[in-house]
Amino acid sequence: xxxxxxxxxxxxxxxxxxxxxxxxxxxxxxxxxxxxxxxxxxxxxxxxxxxxxxxxxxxxxxxxxxxxxxxxxxxxxxxxxxxxxxxxxxxxxxxxxxxxxxxxxxxxxxxxxxxxx
Numbered sequence: 001x002x003x004x005x006x007x008x009x010x011x012x013x014x015x016x017x018x019x020x021x022x023x024x025x026x027x028x029x030x031x032x033x034x035x036x037x038x039x040x041x042x043x044x045x046x047x048x049x050x051x052x053x054x055x056x057x058x059x060x061x062x063x064x065x066x067x068x069x070x071x072x073x074x075x076x077x078x079x080x081x082x083x084x085x086x087x088x089x090x091x092x093x094x095x096x097x098x099x100x101x102x103x104x105x106x107x108x109x110x111x112x113x114x115x116x117x
Contacts, residue, residue: 031114035114051086055070056070075087086114086115090113094109
């Protein structure tokens, strides 16, 4: 079927790009099956410092007037060797630079990546 272009009663100002959304879904599912499964399926999620990246401004309709959120999605998991596995997801169609502590990385567009520290 088609992707929804609205949620509830509010339409997006600009409809999402269907082709980019499908590429993103394909890439993230491939990441899950080939790289991230051992952490995401039965791993232990950890509290760890957030990654440092640019933020986006999102207007809200109810309650608060706006939210500033990181451009990248991330989570941290216990690695088998006792280190921390960072999973970083870039839902945008451009590369995004970010940092974890003193180390700098670039997240590829419409994809996910694994960093062990």
